[in-house]
Amino acid sequence: MTSKITREQALELLKKYNKETFHIQHGLTVEGVMRWYAKELGYGDEEEYWGITGLLHDIDFELYPEQHCQKAPELLREGGVGEDMIYSICSHGYGLCCDLEPKLEMEKVLFVADELTGLIWSAALMRPSKSVMDMELKSLKKKYKDKKFAAGCSRDVINTGAERLGWELDELLQRTIEAMRSCEASVASAMQEEQ
Numbered sequence: 001m002t003s004k005i006t007r008e009q010a011l012e013l014l015k016k017y018n019k020e021t022f023h024i025q026h027g028l029t030v031e032g033v034m035r036w037y038a039k040e041l042g043y044g045d046e047e048e049y050w051g052i053t054g055l056l057h058d059i060d061f062e063l064y065p066e067q068h069c070q071k072a073p074e075l076l077r078e079g080g081v082g083e084d085m086i087y088s089i090c091s092h093g094y095g096l097c098c099d100l101e102p103k104l105e106m107e108k109v110l111f112v113a114d115e116l117t118g119l120i121w122s123a124a125l126m127r128p129s130k131s132v133m134d135m136e137l138k139s140l141k142k143k144y145k146d147k148k149f150a151a152g153c154s155r156d157v158i159n160t161g162a163e164r165l166g167w168e169l170d171e172l173l174q175r176t177i178e179a180m181r182s183c184e185a186s187v188a189s190a191m192q193e194e195q
Contacts, residue, residue: 001049001106004082010052013079018062025191029117030110031055032183033176037109040175050106053088056081057110069093069100096157102164112161116176119144119153124180132180140173 005013014027034054038047060071069090076086091102092110102111123143124132143149144158162172 001046001084003049003052003085005052005080007048007052007055009080010055013075013081014055014059016079017059017075020062021191021194023058023062024194025187026118027055027058028187028190029121029180029183030057030113032187033113033117033179034106034110036179036182037113037175038106040179041105041109043106046106049085050109053085053106053110054113056085057089057092057114059089069096069098095160105165108161108164111164112158112172113176113179115153115157115161116172117180119150119158120173120176120180122150122153132177132184135177137170137174137177140177141170144173 003010015024018024018027031051031054035047035051038044038050043050056076058068059075061068064071069092072090073086076089081089087100088102088104088107088110090098091100091107092114094101094111102108120132120135120140123140124130124135126143127135127139144155147155158172159169162169165172167175
């Protein structure tokens with residue numbers, strides 16, 4: 001799988017429709033997590049594709065939250081994104097805002113990474129370090145079980161995502177902590193450049 005647009009073009013496209021710091025940071029985080037998973041799961045030659053898919057997954061969310069994953073194809077096509085990547089991007093909203101089912105392993109990872117990175121980042125912000133670098137699985141699981149914590153991050157989506165991948169929840173949580181560690185510094189650096 002190869003991307004029809006470069007990473008630089010993808011970032012420009014994201015910023016064209018997203019101005020809020022939170023949305024840009026989330027896109028960069030999911031990009032980093034997707035790149036880590038591509039290498040971890042044996043798709044190293046597709047790392048760029050996985051990353052760009054993660055970067056652009058919420059392209060329509062800031063401006064069109066009510067049409068999330070519905071408006072995305074139009075914005076992505078205008079930006080020169082290929083149809084296979086458009087499908088992959090939209091499939092992360094399966095069952096919530098679209099009926100495109102995640103089929104590829106990459107799509108299944110994106111489906112769960114979107115929600116789970118939000119939950120892990122919320123948990124990191126509660127830590128004295130404000131970082132995932134010293135986060136332990138045990139403390140994340142405590143937050144995960146507390147339904148009031150990061151209530152907007154759907155535990156149903158995360159549980160379904162783990163099932164789709166055929167992984168135990170603990171494995172998914174631990175791997176995603178590691179994935180977020182791999183990109184925390186680069187995301188922080190990119191966000192400083194934004195200011």
